[in-house]
Amino acid sequence: MKRGGTLLFLKEGLKHYRECGTLLPSSPKLAKAITNAVPPLKPDDVLIELGAGTGVVTRELRARFPRNRIISIEINGEFVKKLRYEFPDVEIVEACASTMLRILKDRGISNQRVAAVVSGIPFVSIPDELKPKIWGAMAEVLEPGKPYIQFSYIAAYWTKKRVPGFERDKRKRVWTNIPPANVFTFKRQAAPQESRKTAHAR
Numbered sequence: 416m417k418r419g420g421t422l423l424f425l426k427e428g429l430k431h432y433r434e435c436g437t438l439l440p441s442s443p444k445l446a447k448a449i450t451n452a453v454p455p456l457k458p459d460d461v462l463i464e465l466g467a468g469t470g471v472v473t474r475e476l477r478a479r480f481p482r483n484r485i486i487s488i489e490i491n492g493e494f495v496k497k498l499r500y501e502f503p504d505v506e507i508v509e510a511c512a513s514t515m516l517r518i519l520k521d522r523g524i525s526n527q528r529v530a531a532v533v534s535g536i537p538f539v540s541i542p543d544e545l546k547p548k549i550w551g552a553m554a555e556v557l558e559p560g561k562p563y564i565q566f567s568y569i570a571a572y573w574t575k576k577r578v579p580g581f582e583r584d585k586r587k588r589v590w591t592n593i594p595p596a597n598v599f600t601f602k603r604q605a606a607p608q609e610s611r612k613t614a615h616a617r
């Protein structure tokens with residue numbers, strides 16, 4: 416059974432605005448645009464979702480990739496309860512996204528199997544000291560050439576942004592979301608320039 420998420424999102428968004436970054440969940444059209452940015456997957460590939468919220472993107476990922484393992488990492492306990500109820504076949508982990516390497520290790524999942532990271536983390540509003548920890552963890556987890564897909568309502572922040580270890584690949588605007596949103600795809604660089612042992616929370 417599907418339970419409405421808009422009121423829950425509004426309530427949690429008002430309580431934890433910096434973490435949520437907005438008061439409304441993404442629209443289904445934005446969720447489709449995000450999912451379209453994920454490349455075709457092999458049966459053994461694993462998808463990582465960061466900041467699943469009330470599950471709008473999770474639902475689309477699950478529908479598009481019904482047989483792949485999906486691990487959704489969400490920090491908000493109220494969202495986690497809803498996600499676990501609604502997506503029994505998605506691994507919902509209540510944790511900070513910066514710990515994703517440990518989460519994979521605990522499950523015996525090698526980096527080679529991680530096909531993409533899809534993120535709704537509101538980097539514009541979360542604390543500055545947390546950002547390099549999450550990006551560093553992502554750079555540890557993704558093999559060269561693999562995509563990090565990020566959506567955001569604040570395009571200006573991302574158009575100038577250099578994410579360490581990643582190169583900008585594509586951008587798609589979604590005008591039908593409220594507010595209009597952008598889906599940015601970054602590609603993990605083959606990187607000799609930065610250490611694979613960058614700071615991240617384990």
Ligand SMILES: C[S@@+](CC[C@H](N)C(=O)[O-])C[C@H]1O[C@@H](n2cnc3c(N)ncnc32)[C@H](O)[C@@H]1O
Nearest residue numbers: 434435440441466467468489490491511512535
């Ligand atoms: C902009 S909302 C996106 C929610 C959902 N993906 C959507 O599109 O409607 C951001 C989400 O990231 C979660 N979040 C924020 N910081 C986080 C962190 N450090 N680790 C995991 N989740 C985090 C918030 O709790 C919230 O659910």
